[in-house]
Amino acid sequence: MNKVHNFSAGPGILPQEVLKQASEACINFDNLNLSLLEISHRSKNYEKVMDEARSIVKELFEVGDDYEVMYLGGGASLQFAMVPYNLLRENGTAAYVNTGVWASKAIKEAKMIGNTKVIASSEDKKFNYIPKGYEIPADADYLHITSNNTIYGTQLHNFPKSSIPLVCDMSSDIFSRKVNAKDFSLIYAGAQKNMGPAGSTMVMVKKDVLGKTGRKMLSMLDYQVHIKGGSMYNTPPVFPIYVTLLTLQWLKKNGGIAWIEGVNNAKAQALYNEIDRNSLFYGTTAVEDRSKMNVCFLLHKPELETEFDKLWKEANISGIRGHRDVGGYRASLYNALPLESVNVLVDVMQHFEKKFGQ
Numbered sequence: 001m002n003k004v005h006n007f008s009a010g011p012g013i014l015p016q017e018v019l020k021q022a023s024e025a026c027i028n029f030d031n032l033n034l035s036l037l038e039i040s041h042r043s044k045n046y047e048k049v050m051d052e053a054r055s056i057v058k059e060l061f062e063v064g065d066d067y068e069v070m071y072l073g074g075g076a077s078l079q080f081a082m083v084p085y086n087l088l089r090e091n092g093t094a095a096y097v098n099t100g101v102w103a104s105k106a107i108k109e110a111k112m113i114g115n116t117k118v119i120a121s122s123e124d125k126k127f128n129y130i131p132k133g134y135e136i137p138a139d140a141d142y143l144h145i146t147s148n149n150t151i152y153g154t155q156l157h158n159f160p161k162s163s164i165p166l167v168c169d170m171s172s173d174i175f176s177r178k179v180n181a182k183d184f185s186l187i188y189a190g191a192q193k194n195m196g197p198a199g200s201t202m203v204m205v206k207k208d209v210l211g212k213t214g215r216k217m218l219s220m221l222d223y224q225v226h227i228k229g230g231s232m233y234n235t236p237p238v239f240p241i242y243v244t245l246l247t248l249q250w251l252k253k254n255g256g257i258a259w260i261e262g263v264n265n266a267k268a269q270a271l272y273n274e275i276d277r278n279s280l281f282y283g284t285t286a287v288e289d290r291s292k293m294n295v296c297f298l299l300h301k302p303e304l305e306t307e308f309d310k311l312w313k314e315a316n317i318s319g320i321r322g323h324r325d326v327g328g329y330r331a332s333l334y335n336a337l338p339l340e341s342v343n344v345l346v347d348v349m350q351h352f353e354k355k356f357g358q
């Protein structure tokens with residue numbers, strides 16, 4: 001089997017060794033001669049998985065017992081509703097920064113729940129930059145930001161300093177770089193971009209922000225219910241959580257965040273250097289806001305697309321077609337993608353220039 005260089009935007013690439021371990025667990029988990037898929041989530045063997053999957057998040061984020069970690073179903077999209085439902089007081093206000101499609105969807109849900117103010121937006125330029133220098137209302141219940149905009153290829157390289165609780169959708173860059181997690185009151189991420197497979201969503205919350213809304217809470221939407229139940233109030237997505245644990249163990253074993261940040265910087269630099277150098281391509285976003293996870297680029301001559309597509313497909317590259325909102329190309333450089341794959345893409349771009357540049 002030829003190695004495929006997988007630049008998929010999501011669900012994204014996972015480490016090969018994780019996929020092997022995961023497939024073994026489908027047949028024989030923990031030497032039980034049973035599949036992980038056919039045992040009780042309340043068995044000792046699975047409880048250990050859940051405990052470790054929760055504690056490794058706190059370890060990687062370097063936070064203490066004032067934080068709780070949950071694994072929930074429903075994707076990051078359900079968190080768009082659960083965040084305001086759990087944090088926005090009945091007469092309070094929530095502040096949002098609109099940096100793309102996902103942020104807009106989060107805003108839409110928050111508006112259904114209570115007063116929601118969009119305090120900054122980059123919609124005026126098709127979300128190709130990160131708004132800066134905006135005022136954060138001191139009396140809002142929280143500020144919601146999106147750390148990495150998967151579709152547009154922009155990323156926050158500095159987080160806003162705020163006196164109110166900071167909430168962040170980190171779906172597409174969680175554990176890709178060092179962040180000071182203690183500055184955040186709530187971090188959530190659909191696992192399928194950078195920390196595992198689709199089906200589970202990680203939510204880490206500082207306990208002191210909960211229980212203040214004055215609202216009667218539906219059980220399944222109440223963080224406190226899930227925390228009390230150890231993410232087992234209902235049957236959790238057992239397999240996605242297990243594969244997430246394996247992926248985070250892979251990260252930790254190889255050197256953790258400090259290691260992967262170096263690798264991710266090298267990958268992004270190699271690809272952006274080539275985009276800037278190569279006469280046939282250009283980047284789509286403001287240079288200072290470029291994402292190190294999702295690199296969006298276009299051809300100066302779109303009529304050459306078919307030729308370029310032929311070349312990268314021949315090189316066993318997969319998943320670099322751009323999102324329909326941006327067009328062109330998007331290479332996603334998630335944690336499990338090796339530098340070698342980026343080098344293959346850069347080679348293809350150079351070869352393409354030799355053939356079609358003047």
Ligand SMILES: *Cc1c(COP(=O)(O)O)cnc(C)c1O
Nearest residue numbers: 075076077102150169171172190
């Ligand atoms: C993919 C993505 C989402 C949506 O995640 P689902 O798990 O499909 O609901 C939300 N936010 C960001 C930043 C994303 O990249």
